[in-house]
Amino acid sequence: MNAAVGVQPGRSKPLWRRRLADKVFVMVCVAAAAASVLILLLLLGSIVRQGWTYLTWDFLNNFPSRTAASAGIKAALWGSVWLCAVCMMLAVPIGVATAILLEEYAPKSRVARRLHSFIQLNIRNLAGVPSIVYGIIGLTVFVRCFGVLGNPNQYDQLVRVHTTGGLVAEGTLIEDQPASVILDVTSVQGAEQAAGMPWPSGLEINLALAQGDASSLARAAPGDEITIGLLRDYNLPLELSFALVPTPDSNATPLLTVKGTLKEVRAGRLLLDRPVGGRIEIPSTDLLTREALAVRAHEFRLASGEVIRADSIAASGDDEITLSRGRASARAIRRDQIVEYRPIGPLAVGREDSFFYLRIPLGGSVLAGALTLMLVILPVVIISSQEALRAVPRSLREGAFAAGATRWQVVSRMVLPSAIPGIMTGVILAMSRAIGEAAPLLVVGGFLFITFTPVNVMSDFAAMPLQIYQWASRPQPEFYSVAASGIIVLLTVLLAFNAAAILIRQKFQKHTR
Amino acid sequence: MTALPTQPGQLRPLDHATGRTKSRALRRCRETLITASLIICGLFSILTTFAIIGVLLEETRRFFTMPDVSMREFFLTATWQPLLGAEKHFGIWPLVCGTMLVTGVAALLALPLGLITAIYLSEYAPERLRGFLKPVLEILAGIPTVVYGFFALTVITPTLQRAGVAVDSYNALSAGLAVGIMTLPIVCSLSEDALRAVPRTLREGAFACGGTRLDVSLRVVLPAALSGVIASFLLAIARSIGETMIVALAAGGLAQLTLDPRDQVQTMTGYMVQIFLGDASAAGVEYRSSYAVAFMLFAMTLVVTLVGYRIMKRFREEYQ
Numbered sequence: 110m111n112a113a114v115g116v117q118p119g120r121s122k123p124l125w126r127r128r129l130a131d132k133v134f135v136m137v138c139v140a141a142a143a144a145s146v147l148i149l150l151l152l153l154g155s156i157v158r159q160g161w162t163y164l165t166w167d168f169l170n171n172f173p174s175r176t177a178a179s180a181g182i183k184a185a186l187w188g189s190v191w192l193c194a195v196c197m198m199l200a201v202p203i204g205v206a207t208a209i210l211l212e213e214y215a216p217k218s219r220v221a222r223r224l225h226s227f228i229q230l231n232i233r234n235l236a237g238v239p240s241i242v243y244g245i246i247g248l249t250v251f252v253r254c255f256g257v258l259g260n261p262n263q264y265d266q267l268v269r270v271h272t273t274g275g276l277v278a279e280g281t282l283i284e285d286q287p288a289s290v291i292l293d294v295t296s297v298q299g300a301e302q303a304a305g306m307p308w309p310s311g312l313e314i315n316l317a318l319a320q321g322d323a324s325s326l327a328r329a330a331p332g333d334e335i336t337i338g339l340l341r342d343y344n345l346p347l348e349l350s351f352a353l354v355p356t357p358d359s360n361a362t363p364l365l366t367v368k369g370t371l372k373e374v375r376a377g378r379l380l381l382d383r384p385v386g387g388r389i390e391i392p393s394t395d396l397l398t399r400e401a402l403a404v405r406a407h408e409f410r411l412a413s414g415e416v417i418r419a420d421s422i423a424a425s426g427d428d429e430i431t432l433s434r435g436r437a438s439a440r441a442i443r444r445d446q447i448v449e450y451r452p453i454g455p456l457a458v459g460r461e462d463s464f465f466y467l468r469i470p471l472g473g474s475v476l477a478g479a480l481t482l483m484l485v486i487l488p489v490v491i492i493s494s495q496e497a498l499r500a501v502p503r504s505l506r507e508g509a510f511a512a513g514a515t516r517w518q519v520v521s522r523m524v525l526p527s528a529i530p531g532i533m534t535g536v537i538l539a540m541s542r543a544i545g546e547a548a549p550l551l552v553v554g555g556f557l558f559i560t561f562t563p564v565n566v567m568s569d570f571a572a573m574p575l576q577i578y579q580w581a582s583r584p585q586p587e588f589y590s591v592a593a594s595g596i597i598v599l600l601t602v603l604l605a606f607n608a609a610a611i612l613i614r615q616k617f618q619k620h621t622r
Numbered sequence: 623m624t625a626l627p628t629q630p631g632q633l634r635p636l637d638h639a640t641g642r643t644k645s646r647a648l649r650r651c652r653e654t655l656i657t658a659s660l661i662i663c664g665l666f667s668i669l670t671t672f673a674i675i676g677v678l679l680e681e682t683r684r685f686f687t688m689p690d691v692s693m694r695e696f697f698l699t700a701t702w703q704p705l706l707g708a709e710k711h712f713g714i715w716p717l718v719c720g721t722m723l724v725t726g727v728a729a730l731l732a733l734p735l736g737l738i739t740a741i742y743l744s745e746y747a748p749e750r751l752r753g754f755l756k757p758v759l760e761i762l763a764g765i766p767t768v769v770y771g772f773f774a775l776t777v778i779t780p781t782l783q784r785a786g787v788a789v790d791s792y793n794a795l796s797a798g799l800a801v802g803i804m805t806l807p808i809v810c811s812l813s814e815d816a817l818r819a820v821p822r823t824l825r826e827g828a829f830a831c832g833g834t835r836l837d838v839s840l841r842v843v844l845p846a847a848l849s850g851v852i853a854s855f856l857l858a859i860a861r862s863i864g865e866t867m868i869v870a871l872a873a874g875g876l877a878q879l880t881l882d883p884r885d886q887v888q889t890m891t892g893y894m895v896q897i898f899l900g901d902a903s904a905a906g907v908e909y910r911s912s913y914a915v916a917f918m919l920f921a922m923t924l925v926v927t928l929v930g931y932r933i934m935k936r937f938r939e940e941y942q
Contacts (some may be wrong), residue, residue: 127836131835131836134836135737138741138746138747141735141738142742142743142747142755144735149761149762152765152769152773152803153772157774161811202663207663208658210660224664230802231668231884233927233931234928235667237861237923238924239866240866241866242678242863242919245677245894245912246670246673246677248898249912252761272643386924487918488667492937514651517653530665541764545766545768547766547867548895552894552898553897578771581772581871582871593772600769605768
C-alpha cells in the first residue's frame with residue numbers, strides 16, 4: 110500500500126477536469142454532511158410533533174395505563190434512575206480499576222505481559238458483543254443463577270385467578286408449566302379473515318399475556334372449549350375478549366374477536382404452593398413472600414429414608430400432595446409417608462419491603478438489570494478511562510517516582526486526580542448508553558405492567574426504553590404519540606447527561622491550559 | 623518499590639509531606655493488596671468472556687440434544703418455524719438471511735455516506751463547520767436505538783409508502799435504513815480518526831506535485847488510511863448485525879428466506895426478542911433455540927470484529 114502511488118505522471122487527466130471533479134466532489138461532500146444534519150432534524154422534528162400532545166406534567170407523574178390519555182412514564186423513569194445508579198456503582202470501580210491495571214501497572218514478567226495483552230484484546234472484543242447477548246448472559250447468570258438455586262420467579266409469579274364465583278386457584282407458576290385457562294366460547298367474529306394470521310407477540314388480554322395460535326382460536330365456534338396458555342396473569346375477569354389486529358397502521362377494529370366465559374383453570378398445570386388441609390404444617394403464602402426468612406424450597410424426609418426437595422407443593426388429593434422441583438416431573442407422595450418437613454431458606458437478607466432486601470437468585474430485579482447493564486457498559490468505561498489516564502503527562506509520574514513514591518501513591522495522588530475529569534466524561538457517556546439500552550433489559554426483566562417505583566434493588570423494574578418499545582409496538586395508533594412523549598423525556602435526560610459531559614470537558618481543558 | 627537507603631535523619635519525601643510515617647512493611651503489604659485487587663478487577667472482563675462462551679456453548683449443546691432438533695436441520699435447511707404449526711422447524715438460514723438483508727441495506731447507506739462525510743470533515747471542512755458537524759454526529763451516535771426503531775416505524779416506512787415503494791408496514795428496507803443512520807456516526811468518526819492520522823507531509827508532498835484536493839484525498843490520504851477505514855466499516859457492520867430494537871420494531875416477525883428488502887423479515891436478534899417477550903415457555907425447545915441463535919450471532923459479530931482489529935493492526939502504516 111504505497112501512499113504515493115496515486116500521483117503518477119502520465120496518468121493524470123487534464124487539469125480542468127481534475128478541478129471540475131474536485132468541485133463536484135465538494136458538492137457531494139456537502140450533500141452528505143447536510144444529509145446527516147437533515148436526518149437529525151427530521152428525527153427530532155417528527156418526534157416532537159408526535160409527542161407534544163401527551164407531554165404534560167401528568168405524563169411524568171402517572172403510571173402506565175391501558176388508555177393512552179392517562180398513560181405515564183413515572184415507573185419507567187424511576188426504574189431507569191435506579192438501574193443507572195446501581196449500574197454506575199458497580200461499573201465505575203471495576204472499570205477504573207481495570208484501566209489503572211492496564212495503564213499504570215506495566216507488566217514485568219512474561220506471564221503478566223501476556224495477561225495484559227489478553228485483557229486488552231478481550232475488552233475490545235467485549236465492546237463488540239451485541240447487547241442482547243449480554244442480556245442472555247444476565248438472564249442465565251444473574252436472574253437464574255444457572256438454575257442451581259431454584260426458581261427465582263417463584264414468588265414473582267404468584268398467580269391468582271378470580272372469577273365472579275370467587276377464588277378459583279392460587280399458586281406459583283412454575284415457568285415451564287404455564288397455567289392454562291379453559292374458556293367457554295360464546296361468540297366468534299371475523300374468523301375467516303384471521304385464519305392464516307400469525308399470533309402477534311405480546312398480545313394483551315386484559316392484564317394477561319397469552320400465547321397460542323390464531324388458527325385454533327379462529328376455528329373456535331360458540332359452545333367450544335378452548336385452552337389458552339397464560340404466562341403472567343394477575344386478575345382474570347369473567348369475560349375475555351381477544352382482539353387480533355393485523356398491523357398497527359390499519360384501523361383499530363380487530364379482525365378476530367373471541368368472547369367467552371372462564372370455565373376452569375386446568376388442574377395440575379397450575380401448581381399450588383398452599384396445600385389444602387393436612388397434618389403437616391407448611392407456611393402460608395403470605396409468610397413465604399413477606400417474611401425475612403423466605404422459604405425457597407421444601408425438604409421432605411420419607412418413612413423410607415428418602416429425602417425429597419421440592420420447589421413447590423401441590424395438594425393433589427385429600428391425603429396426597431404433589432412435590433415438584435424445577436423441570437423434573439411432579440411426584441405424588443402420600444401424606445402419611447412423610448416423617449419430616451423442613452422449609453429450606455434463606456438466601457435472602459432483610460424484609461422484602463425494606464431498602465436493604467437482598468436475595469439469591471436475583472430474579473428479574475433492579476440488581477439483575479443493573480448487573481447486566483454493567484456488563485454492557487464496562488468496556489466503554491474501561492476504554493475511556495484508559496484514554497483519560499494516558500492523557501496524564503508522563504513527567505508527573507516520573508517526578509513522583511523520583512520522589513520515592515510507591516506505585517499506588519503515584520496513581521492515587523498524582524495520576525487519578527488529574528485524570529478524573531476525563532474519567533467522569535467517559536462515565537457520563539457510558540451512563541447515557543446504559544439509560545438508552547433496551548435489549549438486555551428486555552431479556553432480563555421482560556415487560557411488566559408496573560405501577561410502583563422500586564423500593565430496593567430486588568424490586569421489579571420498568572425502564573424508559575422498554576416502556577417506549579412497549580408503547581411503540583402496540584397496535585393502537587394513539588400509543589405512538591405516547592411513545593413519542595416518552596422519547597422526548599428520554600432524550601431530555603440524555604441531553605442533560607451530555608451537557609454535563611461537555612461542561613466537565615470544557616472546565617478540564619481550561620484547567621490544563 | 624525503590625530501594626532507598628534508610629539512614630536515620632533522611633527524608634522520605636511523600637511520607638514526610640503528609641506528616642504520616644508508615645513502616646515499610648506496611649506500605650509493601652498495602653501495595654500488594656491493591657495490586658491484587660486491581661488484578662481481580664482486570665480478570666473480571668476475562669471472566670465475562672468465559673461466561674458468555676460457556677453459557678452459550680452449554681445451552682446450545684442442550685438445545686441440540688433435545689428431540690426434534692438436529693444440527694443437520696439447523697445448518698442445512700431453510701425453514702424457521704419454531705412457534706407455529708404442528709411440526710417445528712429449526713433451519714437457521716431465514717434468520718441469517720434477514721440479518722444480512724438488514725445489514726446490507728444499512729451498509730449501503732452508512733458506509734459511503736459515512737466515508738464521504740469523514741473525508742469532508744478531515745480534508746475539506748472549515749474549522750467552524752467541523753465544530754458544528756461533529757456535535758451533530760455525536761448526538762446521532764448518542765440516540766438510543768429504540769428511538770431509531772420508532773423513527774423507522776412512524777416516519778421512514780410511511781415516507782417510503784408515500785413515495786410509491788410497495789413496502790409492508792414492517793419491512794427490511796426501513797429497518798435497514800434506520801440501522802444505517804445509527805451506524806453512520808461510527809463509520810464517520812472512526813474513518814475520520816484514521817484519515818486525520820495520516821501525516822501532513824504526505825498531503826503537502828502530493829499538493830506540491832500539483833494534485834488537486836480531490837487527488838490528494840482520494841489517491842493519497844485515503845489509501846494511506848485504508849486499514850483504519852476498512853476497520854471502521856467492519857465495526858459498523860458488526861454493530862448492524864447485533865442491532866436489536868430497530869429490527870424488533872420495524873422489520874416484522876416473519877422468518878422468511880428473501881432477498882427483497884420490501885418484504886418483512888425476522889432477524890436473529892428479532893427472534894430472540896420475540897422469545898424473551900414471552901412467546902415460549904422457559905424449558906421449551908423454542909426457548910432453548912434462542913441460545914443457539916445467540917451463539918450464531920455472537921460468533922458472527924466476533925469474527926467481524928476480530929477481522930476488523932486484525933486489519934487495523936496488520937495493515938496500519940506507522941508514521942512517526
